[in-house]
Amino acid sequence: xxxxxxxxxxxxxxxxxxxxxxxxxxxxxxxxxxxxxxxxxxxxxxxxxxxxxxxxxxxxxxxxxxxxxxxxxxxxxxxxxxxxxxxxxxxxxxxxxxxxxxxxxxxxxxxxxxxxxxxxxxxxxxxxxxxxxxxxxxxxxxxxxxxxx
Amino acid sequence: xxxxxxxxxxxxxxxxxxxxxxxxxxxxxxxxxxxxxxxxxxxxxxxxxxxxxxxxxxxxxxxxxxxxxxxxxxxxxxxxxxxxxxxxxxxxxxxxxxxxxxxxxxxxxxxxxxxxxxxxxxxxxxxxxxxxxxxxxxxxxxxxxxxxx
DNA sequence: GCTCATTGTTACCTATGCTCACAATGAACT
DNA sequence: AGTTCATTGTGAGCATAGGTAACAATGAGC
Numbered sequence: 001x002x003x004x005x006x007x008x009x010x011x012x013x014x015x016x017x018x019x020x021x022x023x024x025x026x027x028x029x030x031x032x033x034x035x036x037x038x039x040x041x042x043x044x045x046x047x048x049x050x051x052x053x054x055x056x057x058x059x060x061x062x063x064x065x066x067x068x069x070x071x072x073x074x075x076x077x078x079x080x081x082x083x084x085x086x087x088x089x090x091x092x093x094x095x096x097x098x099x100x101x102x103x104x105x106x107x108x109x110x111x112x113x114x115x116x117x118x119x120x121x122x123x124x125x126x127x128x129x130x131x132x133x134x135x136x137x138x139x140x141x142x143x144x145x146x147x148x149x
Numbered sequence: 150x151x152x153x154x155x156x157x158x159x160x161x162x163x164x165x166x167x168x169x170x171x172x173x174x175x176x177x178x179x180x181x182x183x184x185x186x187x188x189x190x191x192x193x194x195x196x197x198x199x200x201x202x203x204x205x206x207x208x209x210x211x212x213x214x215x216x217x218x219x220x221x222x223x224x225x226x227x228x229x230x231x232x233x234x235x236x237x238x239x240x241x242x243x244x245x246x247x248x249x250x251x252x253x254x255x256x257x258x259x260x261x262x263x264x265x266x267x268x269x270x271x272x273x274x275x276x277x278x279x280x281x282x283x284x285x286x287x288x289x290x291x292x293x294x295x296x297x298x
Numbered sequence: 299g300c301t302c303a304t305t306g307t308t309a310c311c312t313a314t315g316c317t318c319a320c321a322a323t324g325a326a327c328t
Numbered sequence: 329a330g331t332t333c334a335t336t337g338t339g340a341g342c343a344t345a346g347g348t349a350a351c352a353a354t355g356a357g358c
Binding site for chain 1: 156157158159160161162163164165166167168169170171174187191194213260263264266267268270271273274278279281282283285286287288289290
Binding site: 214221241242 | 343345346347353354355
């Protein structure tokens, strides 16, 4: 079946689905009552998969936002003791972001929250379909076969 | 290839892609310089595919937002003359939203903007892949085979 | 009549991200 | 040395998108 503007429709569906993903993710996070917003959660997960503590600028690039946006996120996470700002002795302009023990504990909860949220979102799809979808999304994001997690 | 948390990864990819879709859509809209935000654009397109002028509540349901959010969108569109609030004589609580001629003109531009944005986003996919993706997204959104446009 | 549901809106609040300007620092080149 | 330029993070302020809670006007059921 062909629609008059299939690509535009696809973008529409993508945006619509996105709103739902946001809502569901937000709800699952709030349910766990960690005091962590979705964007903070993403930063924490990104942090967890880093080797040594990254710079603010590294995080900004990885998260695809401007550095100023990272400042706000780290502010919130630092206030709740999930991360620590550590000055870099080698270059006094840079600040490295470290996970605290508290942050590592929160990450376990976050993973569970994300898993249940993903389950709710992806419920209508079979395993094969999920795999196909993952492949297509990867192609859209870039050419790599694996993401940040 | 199997990752330790494939579903969580999928949600991650979806959110990441979403940010990109938003950015691209916003840029294409700004480029056309219509003074219309992405959310307003969505409301206009929804409006265009309605039979008779819908109520605010109808729009809220269709857009999957609370009625209060529609008020703001309509405020903006009415201020720029793209839609008109028309009281319903049969029920004086309801307000019906009509497209103006100006709004209809804007819609043509919007369609072009959306098409070019979609083309940019979907460039890495072949026609078949787009079709597959559309099917999967539809399944995720609900069971219907066709969307709002 | 009285009560209750519907409808839109006023008045906030939150989350996310942006730009612009700036201060501190480091690097490069006279 | 000094001067200039790039990097790095952040303060200030804005825009978008959405949400809650309270409310006034209206309609519907009794």
